[in-house]
Amino acid sequence: MRLGVLCSGGDAPGMNACLRSVVRAAASDGHDVIGIRRGYEGLMNADFFDSELGVGKMSPRSVSHILERGGTILNSSRCPAFATPEGLKVAADALDRAGVDALIPIGGDGTFRGAVALAEHWKGQIIGCPGTIDNDLLGTDATIGFSTAVATAVDCIDKLRDTAESHERLFLVEVMGRHSGHLALATALAASAEIACVPEEIVDAVAIAARVQELRSLGKQSIIIVVAEGDEQGGAVALNEKLSLADCPYATRTVILGHIQRGGSPTAEDRVLATRLGDFAVRSIVDGATGMMAGETCGHCCLVPLEDTFSTHRPLPEHQIELLDRMSC
Template identity: 45%
Template sequence: MKRIAVFTSGGDSPGMNACIRAVVRTAIYHGLEVYGIRRGYNGMIKGEFWKMESSSVSNTIQKGGTILKSARSQDFMTKEGRQKAYEQLKEYEIDGLVAIGGNGTFTGATLFFEEFGIPVVGAPGTIDNDLYGTDYTIGYDTAVNTALDAIDKIRDTADSHERVFFVEVMGRDSGYIAMPCAIGGGAEIVMIPETITSVPQVIDTIKNGWERSKTSFIIVVAEGDEEGNATDIAAKVKEALPIMDIKVTILGHVQRGGSPTAADRMLASQIGIATVEGLLNGKTDVMAGIVNSKLVFTPFKDTINKKKIINQRFTRMVEILSV
């Protein structure tokens, strides 16, 4: 293996640049040439390749987003699109790929490997922390701290005006952001896709709290909760409790941005090194991750198909601490 390429795909996450930096410098350390592919699979199809040197990633470890840009590619999901991508890789004599992203990225990577045999090792770059095969994903710690900082500020207003705030955080299929935000932010309720929390339960909790002289409430809602989004849930609660002053805050994409925390920089650096050394050691069609403080390589099919479970004791913690 003489030449590798690295790209980011799907939603951006804080720490992606730290991972790119680690990939580039590890490749150079081992005597490899390294190219960056701009705009993910779209860029691979169009030949947007950038020969990277050590200086290419100087002053990037602290930056959010991704210097390689990111995009979702419909063309890559076609056989013709993947054929074009393969031809571009052959033109640039790329021997292996590092794919930084989440489920969609790895779905494309495993299909690409099956069809063309290009070795691919993945790095888990997503704020959702929903990938099987790693305790934490790159960007998760930063996203949680960003959301928690916002909830702390909302709590001040909720307390001052004696309001009920529904705060929606990201998590279409996972409550991994919502749960630590609820515990760390002192929320009365958390609503996540992994557990059933009905609107009547929310109403009862608010009523019971009010009777105990609670005058403000924070309800953290993962955007993919079975009862709907925060706006829908808040409307139902307002209908049942018209006397309550109810507000909704949707944190949205603010959770994706910002300078990565120390934890995310460390994780991204460790995994970036592992992806390159994994390729050199013959690893392919796998994701590098950290489980119980140990480096592991998990097949893409497992990261895509196996469910990462939230510990149910966290739900009980919210219930106990909200009394």
């Protein structure tokens, strides 16, 4: 059997670890793996991994020492042209010409939407692996890259807290999460932030200022507010302006972490998750599965229909929202 593998959409720490797992799991069972560079755009252009073993062929040696590296050696992209009927037909033809029997796309909801659309034009098997720092896919307790992105943001906030305490300031720290607040909430909890502003919740600048006033009266010398970039207030900069108009009692500073959250060496948790899911994706294909995501729930690998992973918005854990409020006093 010949398997194709690609990374699509925003990169996430652990994509390389997942790629390594796919290649070595397939090789251990005697299957070939074709690496597709630059995601769906590369698939349309038949842009395959540069290999002396043949067109795109990846060996266990070609993925040596990449488990600990961030990003993806296959590169990634976003490709609007792939979403068109013409683009999907071109991609399907490219897979057939390369003799690919099954495809393992590593990415988030956009990647999986593309995989579902591709399945209408291509008869091969498709099993996706969830690689996104947003942790917003249904059917898995965690996505590859989420743990590392949280750890990166927490490390930055730990440093900001030092200067916030020294100058008795309020810092608004913007993290990624245009449509999902999972990263912002987990970061706020782990970094002992006082408030998290997320797209799923209505954010009232006046109410936040009142809460900050209350915390100041309790003796708080500094405040950290974690803001998801997709927050309806317009992000940290816009929220900062509204807080200044609402008589915020602290001098404020805004820090936008941006794409720094996507990079860096993956945590042990992400490395293990990526390795398990890559191997499980290969075994699932060998067993005949298709149209599924390889996920993990309650410590066990599971298959979830790709359509179900993005069918609705994954809710934030209410107990964590309440926990953050109790810890902020």
